Amino acid sequence: MRNEPLIHVQDLVQQIGAQQILRGLTLDVQPGETLVLLGKSGGGKSVLLRHLIGLMRPVSGSIVFEGQEITTLTERELEPVRRKMGMLFQDGALFDSMNVFDNVAFPLRERGERDPGVIRDKVAQSLARVNMEGHDKKMPVNLSGGMRKRVALARAIISPPDVILYDEPTAGLDPIVSDSINRLIRRLQRELNITSLVVTHDMISCNHIADRVALLNTGKIHFQGTLAELRETPDPIVRDFVDGRSGETVY
Amino acid sequence: MFSFLPALIFPLLSGLGELAMLAGETLRSIGRGRIRVGLTLRQIAEVGFGSQLVVLVTGAFTGAVFTAQAYFQFASLNMETAVGPVVALSMFRELGPVLTGLMVAGRVGAAMTAEIGTMKVTQQIDALRALAVNPVDYLVVPRALAMMLSMPLLVVECVGLGVLASYYVGVQVLQINGVYFFANIQKFTMSSDIMMAVIKGGVFGALIVFISCREGLNAKDGAVGVGRATTATVVTSSLAILVANFFLTMALNIIFPAGQ
Numbered sequence: 001m002r003n004e005p006l007i008h009v010q011d012l013v014q015q016i017g018a019q020q021i022l023r024g025l026t027l028d029v030q031p032g033e034t035l036v037l038l039g040k041s042g043g044g045k046s047v048l049l050r051h052l053i054g055l056m057r058p059v060s061g062s063i064v065f066e067g068q069e070i071t072t073l074t075e076r077e078l079e080p081v082r083r084k085m086g087m088l089f090q091d092g093a094l095f096d097s098m099n100v101f102d103n104v105a106f107p108l109r110e111r112g113e114r115d116p117g118v119i120r121d122k123v124a125q126s127l128a129r130v131n132m133e134g135h136d137k138k139m140p141v142n143l144s145g146g147m148r149k150r151v152a153l154a155r156a157i158i159s160p161p162d163v164i165l166y167d168e169p170t171a172g173l174d175p176i177v178s179d180s181i182n183r184l185i186r187r188l189q190r191e192l193n194i195t196s197l198v199v200t201h202d203m204i205s206c207n208h209i210a211d212r213v214a215l216l217n218t219g220k221i222h223f224q225g226t227l228a229e230l231r232e233t234p235d236p237i238v239r240d241f242v243d244g245r246s247g248e249t250v251y
Numbered sequence: 252m253f254s255f256l257p258a259l260i261f262p263l264l265s266g267l268g269e270l271a272m273l274a275g276e277t278l279r280s281i282g283r284g285r286i287r288v289g290l291t292l293r294q295i296a297e298v299g300f301g302s303q304l305v306v307l308v309t310g311a312f313t314g315a316v317f318t319a320q321a322y323f324q325f326a327s328l329n330m331e332t333a334v335g336p337v338v339a340l341s342m343f344r345e346l347g348p349v350l351t352g353l354m355v356a357g358r359v360g361a362a363m364t365a366e367i368g369t370m371k372v373t374q375q376i377d378a379l380r381a382l383a384v385n386p387v388d389y390l391v392v393p394r395a396l397a398m399m400l401s402m403p404l405l406v407v408e409c410v411g412l413g414v415l416a417s418y419y420v421g422v423q424v425l426q427i428n429g430v431y432f433f434a435n436i437q438k439f440t441m442s443s444d445i446m447m448a449v450i451k452g453g454v455f456g457a458l459i460v461f462i463s464c465r466e467g468l469n470a471k472d473g474a475v476g477v478g479r480a481t482t483a484t485v486v487t488s489s490l491a492i493l494v495a496n497f498f499l500t501m502a503l504n505i506i507f508p509a510g511q
Binding site: 050053054055075076078079080082083085086087089090091093094095096106107110152155 | 373377382383
């Protein structure tokens with residue numbers, strides 16, 4: 001028997017201009033699992049993540065996080081909810097006016113921590129978790145894409161959240177850096193028992209980190225299951241995505 | 252015939268509404284004590300200290316050239332000693348606040364929009380929100396406090412240097428009798444004129460900061476969008492200062508009648 005889902009999304013609809021991005025999407029995320037959300041580029045995966053942390057409001061539908069409906073909360077009411085969530089943006093979204101140390105220390109300071117010793121220790125611990133020791137004086141502009149994502153992850157986990165939303169964590173990275181990010185996601189889930197929702201179209205990443213997989217197609221969840229079920233399903237839409245077939249015949 | 256009016260009026264009303272909401276949210280944040288002292292001090296240094304040179308040069312040369320022009324006109328009527336009070340009153344009541352506002356809108360307002368706009372289009376503001384930090388508390392409140400504290404002081408500096416430059420040009424260069432020049436300034440310049448300058452400075456500061464922050468927070472479409480928002484800030488702030496100045500002059504003249 002399954003636990004109560006940590007996040008329950010029901011019939012979520014979102015429209016931007018004339019384009020309907022989400023068309024009644026329903027999805028559950030269980031506590032402690034890593035759910036990988038697959039789908040075509042521009043298919044609404046990132047839009048879904050932005051809804052989960054309250055950065056966008058749906059046209060209709062509901063999102064329940066830890067038993068609380070969040071789509072009706074105001075920006076101020078969302079603050080306690082957001083403290084239980086972390087989000088890794090596609091390019092890290094580090095504050096470019098601050099160095100690595102201040103970026104990672106930012107959530108601590110904003111939550112009232114003033115003791116420089118405590119801040120120093122926690123930042124060092126968080127940077128060590130993402131293998132970024134010794135880079136704390138660097139500015140974001142001097143970091144590579146992979147390093148920026150690691151620092152952003154260190155910032156997201158400095159006050160360990162209940163859930164982390166990863167937006168394309170391996171996009172634009174070489175296979176070796178991608179592999180280290182995948183291992184990092186797995187390690188954080190194991191060590192900190194953080195629930196992870198990972199948006200990607202990288203099948204290698206999916207195979208490394210997923211406990212469960214969902215495929216978003218035309219604004220709805222088309223498939224949900226384990227990795228084994230994903231590999232075995234004969235569903236043509238899933239097969240095309242997993243095997244990387246566009247359906248075009250002309251080169 | 253007036254079919255263009257809705258296209259003109261609706262964006263104006265919507266813009267005014269957004270400004271009022273941003274101002275209301277900022278005042279509520281200040282009221283709740285969500286003030287970051289360090290960030291506010293940094294903004295005061297940026298807005299107040301960093302704008303001094305441009306404001307002082309503007310004030311000095313406006314006072315100087317106004318004195319010269321007034322002298323050339325008044326000399327033919329043997330009214331040279333009236334130059335001092337005319338320049339001082341104009342600087343206090345109109346030129347000081349308006350010119351300071353225009354210079355600060357160009358220097359500080361544009362920089363605020365560019366900084367906040369860049370944060371917006373690079374998802375840094377989304378990151379703030381995702382980290383449970385309200386962008387109004389973090390970005391707008393320190394800037395609003397800094398601007399509303401700094402602008403009246405900058406106006407006073409601008410006017411002060413304008414009057415000093417006027418004294419130098421009038422007395423040292425154009426040989427107006429220094430005693431009469433100074434005595435007439437004292438006779439015709441009231442504390443209400445200083446109040447008018449300070450109040451206008453505060454209001455213009457508020458206009459600049461809310462217009463700049465709103466444009467930055469609404470920026471979109473990457474670097475081009477930030478450039479567009481920055482231009483909109485300078486144009487809108489400048490026009491808002493000129494329009495508000497007229498209504499402020501009319502309203503403040505009821506509270507502080509000229510010459511009384």
